[in-house]
Ligand code: NIG
């Protein structure tokens with residue numbers, strides 16, 4: 389049992405049940421200045437203003453003076469490819485010399501390069517590397533994460549990735565959601581018979597993944613040169629028939645109608661959205677699908693940033709995630725995402741915090757227990773260094789400025 393006192397500002401305090409914050413409302417970040425917060429049995433027990441604090445209510449609690457510090461929910465990273473076999477910095481060097489991400493993929497690099505390496509590794513090797521990466525991210529403030537398959541591209545290797553995610557879930561004490569992304573790219577041997585691979589995903593992979601209960605979500609890379617809108621729709625329908633809800637990679641390089649299709653299939657989220665047209669905005673407006681922006685991917689690939697302001701002005705719920713993967717985003721650092729969201733996407737710090745906590749939790753369907761400072765919610769939270777204002781966190785970029793991360797009420801030892 390712990391009680392934090394004299395918290396300079398306690399952020400994202402929700403007393404009314406709130407599952408998602410839509411567009412224009414995102415500029416409001418509920419908070420209590422000069423606050424206290426207590427933790428018991430791995431949950432947030434209570435919080436309030438120091439004006440109403442009764443020390444006698446907390447006999448037997450460890451008391452931590454948080455003067456000068458902000459306390460906020462741990463970051464929720466709703467889009468990662470955390471399980472992978474190896475880094476791809478050779479491709480990074482090629483890009484520095486002038487090749488594009490797409491050109492590298494066309495030469496057999498990219499996702500296919502990762503798939504080949506993953507097929508050569510054992511489940512234990514993959515698990516050990518992913519476990520170590522995940523510990524690193526938790527130290528940087530990540531308190532819940534979604535992880536995708538998609539570097540297997542055949543039944544056995546996809547199941548191997550999903551079993552690694554399952555093992556992470558059993559051994560790492562943060563919420564972890566698992567997404568089946570067999571439709572990430574066409575494997576080499578299906579290059580000239582793409583619809584056969586789609587059929588294989590639908591007839592063989594999805595039923596197997598679902599019967600082994602290895603994923604909650606289904607994802608497709610809907611993009612020119614990858615999966616068409618029609619193929620995406622077939623895969624999403626098959627997923628839905630097996631209880632897998634949609635989270636879709638879409639509009640990364642081209643607007644081809646994938647957002648409208650995803651919304652039609654009641655996608656929980658559509659992710660990337662670097663290139664958006666009016667039809668896409670119109671499809672999202674009024675829907676319950678969350679728009680997930682991945683600014684570290686834009687930074688690394690030097691592609692446009694998701695127009696978050698336009699999305700928010702249309703009252704669309706925006707979330708922010710890392711997209712951590714070895715090809716397009718070799719960083720799982722949410723603190724850097726925070727800086728990019730403010731610097732490059734012109735999100736206000738308050739909007740970005742909503743996008744990285746409550747809305748990100750909504751994009752993983754866990755916002756009833758995670759992503760806010762609410763009574764009974766998981767005690768996964770961040771205590772910052774002494775800072776003068778929230779804006780200091782994204783402003784002084786490249787560092788988290790976190791002094792402690794708590795998971796289930798326990799301080800994480802870095
Ligand atoms: O989200 N866009 C598709 N997939 C990943 C990148 C995969 C890779 O390059 O390995 C992404 O950016």
Ligand code: FE
Pocket residue numbers: 467468469637711713
């Ligand atoms: Fe991704």
